[in-house]
Amino acid sequence: MRGLLKTAVEYLKKKGAEYGDVRFERVTTESIQVRDGVIEGHSTDSSSGIGIRVVFRGAWGFASTHMTTEKDALKAADQALAVAAACSSVNRTRVALAETALHVDAYATPFRIDPFSVSPEEKTGRLIEVTTEASRYKDIAVCEAFMAFSRVDKEFVSTEGAEITQSLLTSGCGYHVIAENGHDAQTRSYPDSHHGLFSTKGYELIDELDMMGSLERVTGEARALLNAKECAAGTIDVIIDGPQMALQIHESCGHPAELDRALGSEISFAGGSFLTTDRMGAYRYGSGHVNLYADPNHPGGAGSYKYDDEGVRTKRVDIVKEGVFTDYLSSREGALVIGARSNGAMRAEGWNRLPIVRMSNICIEPGEVTLSDLIADTKNGLLLSTNRSWSIDDLRLNFQFGTEIAYEIRNGKLGRIFKNPVYSGITPDFWASCDAVCSKEDWRMWGLNSCAKGEPVQVIGVGHGASPARFRGVSVGVLKTRGER
Amino acid sequence: MLLKEKILEEAGDIIRSARADSVEAVVRRESASTLRFAASSFHQGGKDTDCAVYVRALIGRKIGVSSTNSLEADGLKDCLKRALRIAEHTGREPFDFRLPGPSEYRPVESWFERTATVTEREKVDILAESFKRARASGVSQSGTLTTAEGEVAVVNSKGVSAYHPYTTARLSVVSTKGAASGHDSALGKDFSRIDIPGVMSRSVDDCLLAASPTHLEPGAYRVIFAPHAVSELLEWLSYTGFGSKNFHEGTSFLSGRLGEKVTGGLVNIHDDALDPSGMAMPFDMEGVPKRRLSIIEKGVARGVAYDSFTGAMEGARTTGHAGFPDEPEGPFPEHLFMEGGVMGLDEMMERLDRGIFVKSFHYVNGLLNPKEGLMTGMTRHGTFLVEGGKIKRAVNPMRFTDNIVKAFERIEGLSKDARVFWHHGSALSSIRAPYLLIDSFRFTS
Numbered sequence: 070m071r072g073l074l075k076t077a078v079e080y081l082k083k084k085g086a087e088y089g090d091v092r093f094e095r096v097t098t099e100s101i102q103v104r105d106g107v108i109e110g111h112s113t114d115s116s117s118g119i120g121i122r123v124v125f126r127g128a129w130g131f132a133s134t135h136m137t138t139e140k141d142a143l144k145a146a147d148q149a150l151a152v153a154a155a156c157s158s159v160n161r162t163r164v165a166l167a168e169t170a171l172h173v174d175a176y177a178t179p180f181r182i183d184p185f186s187v188s189p190e191e192k193t194g195r196l197i198e199v200t201t202e203a204s205r206y207k208d209i210a211v212c213e214a215f216m217a218f219s220r221v222d223k224e225f226v227s228t229e230g231a232e233i234t235q236s237l238l239t240s241g242c243g244y245h246v247i248a249e250n251g252h253d254a255q256t257r258s259y260p261d262s263h264h265g266l267f268s269t270k271g272y273e274l275i276d277e278l279d280m281m282g283s284l285e286r287v288t289g290e291a292r293a294l295l296n297a298k299e300c301a302a303g304t305i306d307v308i309i310d311g312p313q314m315a316l317q318i319h320e321s322c323g324h325p326a327e328l329d330r331a332l333g334s335e336i337s338f339a340g341g342s343f344l345t346t347d348r349m350g351a352y353r354y355g356s357g358h359v360n361l362y363a364d365p366n367h368p369g370g371a372g373s374y375k376y377d378d379e380g381v382r383t384k385r386v387d388i389v390k391e392g393v394f395t396d397y398l399s400s401r402e403g404a405l406v407i408g409a410r411s412n413g414a415m416r417a418e419g420w421n422r423l424p425i426v427r428m429s430n431i432c433i434e435p436g437e438v439t440l441s442d443l444i445a446d447t448k449n450g451l452l453l454s455t456n457r458s459w460s461i462d463d464l465r466l467n468f469q470f471g472t473e474i475a476y477e478i479r480n481g482k483l484g485r486i487f488k489n490p491v492y493s494g495i496t497p498d499f500w501a502s503c504d505a506v507c508s509k510e511d512w513r514m515w516g517l518n519s520c521a522k523g524e525p526v527q528v529i530g531v532g533h534g535a536s537p538a539r540f541r542g543v544s545v546g547v548l549k550t551r552g553e554r
Numbered sequence: 555m556l557l558k559e560k561i562l563e564e565a566g567d568i569i570r571s572a573r574a575d576s577v578e579a580v581v582r583r584e585s586a587s588t589l590r591f592a593a594s595s596f597h598q599g600g601k602d603t604d605c606a607v608y609v610r611a612l613i614g615r616k617i618g619v620s621s622t623n624s625l626e627a628d629g630l631k632d633c634l635k636r637a638l639r640i641a642e643h644t645g646r647e648p649f650d651f652r653l654p655g656p657s658e659y660r661p662v663e664s665w666f667e668r669t670a671t672v673t674e675r676e677k678v679d680i681l682a683e684s685f686k687r688a689r690a691s692g693v694s695q696s697g698t699l700t701t702a703e704g705e706v707a708v709v710n711s712k713g714v715s716a717y718h719p720y721t722t723a724r725l726s727v728v729s730t731k732g733a734a735s736g737h738d739s740a741l742g743k744d745f746s747r748i749d750i751p752g753v754m755s756r757s758v759d760d761c762l763l764a765a766s767p768t769h770l771e772p773g774a775y776r777v778i779f780a781p782h783a784v785s786e787l788l789e790w791l792s793y794t795g796f797g798s799k800n801f802h803e804g805t806s807f808l809s810g811r812l813g814e815k816v817t818g819g820l821v822n823i824h825d826d827a828l829d830p831s832g833m834a835m836p837f838d839m840e841g842v843p844k845r846r847l848s849i850i851e852k853g854v855a856r857g858v859a860y861d862s863f864t865g866a867m868e869g870a871r872t873t874g875h876a877g878f879p880d881e882p883e884g885p886f887p888e889h890l891f892m893e894g895g896v897m898g899l900d901e902m903m904e905r906l907d908r909g910i911f912v913k914s915f916h917y918v919n920g921l922l923n924p925k926e927g928l929m930t931g932m933t934r935h936g937t938f939l940v941e942g943g944k945i946k947r948a949v950n951p952m953r954f955t956d957n958i959v960k961a962f963e964r965i966e967g968l969s970k971d972a973r974v975f976w977h978h979g980s981a982l983s984s985i986r987a988p989y990l991l992i993d994s995f996r997f998t999s
Binding site for chain 2: 100103106107108109110111112115128129130131133136145148151152154159161162189197210215247249251256334335338340421422423457459460461463467469493525547
């Protein structure tokens, strides 16, 4: 394949492209879904093709094909050039790219057990066991469990001379139970909602997550929620647990830190960002306890990779340092606009999509206090756990998130549980109210495989290293009383 | 270029060579072209050609699904092998699932030459004319223009042989000036019938109308929702409530309530893939003929969407709503219609008297409490205070949090005009929605 990619690159040069890159990807996936011991779906997919991106006459063009002969690749190259030429006739500015080091390298995700070598019986057997066992508990109407694996083998060659091979392996699993009593239905998930936890690891992840070991607690909480009171509306201190912190970071830090949003490229779909370029380096994003960073090199993150899809070597980036907004997730084109170099955030969902700025692993630095000490230090509050709903405005300011469960904290001790908790806020005010982040022992890398962005929509895996954190005076609940009008 | 013969032949070969009790092949090929623009400049443009072949093999009560994007013999052989391997080694289903047999399909007009052949240059030139006009008003434009041509086929060992070619064209544009924005969109099968200058121009008008927005206190207001806003609420109602999976899991607001009045008597929602005003298609992805499904009729719950698999699982008949075989969330209505009423927009505004006119929503989420239909979201691209039946001023985006099923009980009027929008971002599905006038809708911030 390398020869074909080089041929296409030479063709782009001959045609006068100012820049070009050719990317081949083979994506292999397997997913299994089991409900109450019944296999709802067990499928594999294999997809491969070539994507060709050019800057020609000062404009971008892209074309892709699933047919990987030289003839088809060169046809795609011509299509990409034609798109760029058409756009160039209208655009008033010319595309320019920040310089980047050129690499000839290979990288592969480290793993112990190749999930694609594990038998279908073993995989389905685990999910059947979890879901069958769960359905034995009273009031558990449904237990649905998931496993998914993907391997992306990609080759990247550019007109500038980069030649990079990467093989990225991702595994994930999880389950949820729904307790139901005819009037109400309550869900608890493990280890996270959104189909579980995803990680650039092998099948060893499935053992690490020990789904069976969590079953008694998870089913018990779902059942208990049926008889729990609604979370009352008001203003209260909250501790947000790890998986919900992951979502909070994702929506209120990761997305607004995407430079393409700040520069207006996504204004018609995903939206813009309150983190405008004039605020970089000075804007007070949160309290001094808040340190947020991107690290694509963190082992095991769902957004871990060595090179992005522009061939840029990734590095750790401080997005928020001691509460101050310091940097973006960037592309080569965007980085030049802010006088910087790309930090390697350009990723495509697959060979047939343009790379766009994406989160990698966006994490919060752990603090000093343990979760148990933080609870003990909270007089009157709520511990909110596991995301259930999410909504935020197009500048990433006004948010409202729901969680599966709230645990009351009274005089430093966990008490009753409440159902249907919701909290809301304005991003910088909310992060300014953060007065403690839990320590390393409560920190883990969470992973989602469902971050969507762009048109056509591209869905990609992202990691979020997080530990629980406390926020003072947060608005919770939306309905004052049930049925109130 | 359509590949009907090749696709049906390849799918037929898979069926004939499979050593399984029954087998199904679903093939989709699509060539799409997307132009994205921001600040009246093209920043992303691409052409994408891909195909997908899904093989579902049944051995006894074991089912294996595999897919590939190769139409070459080796790739298809490997795909079949993987599906058979899963079917041989996976767990046995406790219910008797059978592939459907052959049917007659009602033809739908779905493929238009102009959509398949329009060039990037032509599209760029048309949009550029609108950019110029918008600039004259100090407005810049961002959006997406997509055209696609493709075909889908379903073949199985029971004799199903279904084929459907299609084209689609979609324009979505946001015009901005300072903090103000306006949005409009169009969706159709025939590119030549997409009124690009009209869509672009209406978004400019809305943007200018939305200038200098001011704060409005949250609370309960009378509202008119434009069709785009209504379509987003319907999409979430469908996702959380109209599929058989949620229905049987007990999380749908329709669970256990078929035949009961669940919302206001003015609410009529159905699915009809054969209605040419939507993105019509003649069969589902199991080759079952499409037919009308009544979901809510005069406020009474009537039905939810099944495919053959969930039908077998739950002891029900398919309603012809199978998606592609690897879709994990089960069947949903893909061609939704909320039936309109008799009112014109002017009459609705007069009836509103004082309230809020919402053009679009952003980031609606219906998982707050799907059993009750509780949702939240932000208004976007035009939120207006109406007084005396006239738009008084633009207001800042507001967050709503309300029970949509209950809110639909307070519908006071529906427009006779309706618009069609993409559903699930797919070229093969759509939602048609009218304007709604609703009393006492809750905005929370």
